[in-house]
Amino acid sequence: MTLPDLIIFDCDGVLIDSEVLSADVLISELAAIGATIDRDYVRKHFLGRSFPTVARTISESFALTLPGDFEQRYRSRLLSLFETELRPTPGIANLLATLSVPSCVATSSSPPRVARSLAISGLAEHFGDRVFTASQVAKGKPAPDLFLFSADRMGADPARTLVIEDSGPGIAAARAAGMDVVVYTGGSHLRGRPYLSDSPVRTFDNWADFPQVLAQSTSRTP
Secondary structure, three states: OOOOOEEEEOOEOOOEOOHHHHHHHHHHHHHOOOOOOOHHHHHHHOOOOOHHHHHHHHHHHHOOOOOOOHHHHHHHHHHHHHHHHOOEOOOHHHHHHHOOOOEEEEEOOOHHHHHHHHHHHOOHHHOOOOEEEHHHOOOOOOOOHHHHHHHHHHOOOHHHEEEEEOOHHHHHHHHHOOOEEEEEOOOOOOOOOOOOOOOOOEEEOOHHHHHHHHHHHHHHOO
């Protein structure tokens, strides 16, 4: 058996435990303009999607035009909250420190947000410039563009690439790219909840179990 050529990590909800923080800021900002949603709504409709897609969905669903400074206010409040509340997902730092397979990050987050998130969480040193965002491709998740772009930049065969995701759009994007995908459910937004997916998917909730996940993925590698 041989290891994958590459492991691609999603960022929010996989490397960093950020999804509940992001949801709460969005919920608060929307409440201020008369749109009421909750964490379950965010989890169902927005998880794994870029902010432009989220903003468009909000405008269409609630028949409202977001204020011109809505995105700026949201990002500013979120990054301020990250400074004091953001944490890496439990055990990920130890895993990355011992990982022997080439890895990178592929995220729907903006370049400034992912850069600051990785710095705050202490994970930036594990990836350097191997961080790719939806801003670098024509279509974000669930299209395969971002994962294919990341594999190309890393010199990896998509068929020998393993993606670690937490969202439906991320799963769809990985599969469309011809990559193996496993769902991490240890983030606070998913922990203790049954993972609902449109198709069967492997899940795990503890980074200590990742060697077993990797072994299973290795057995699937062509």
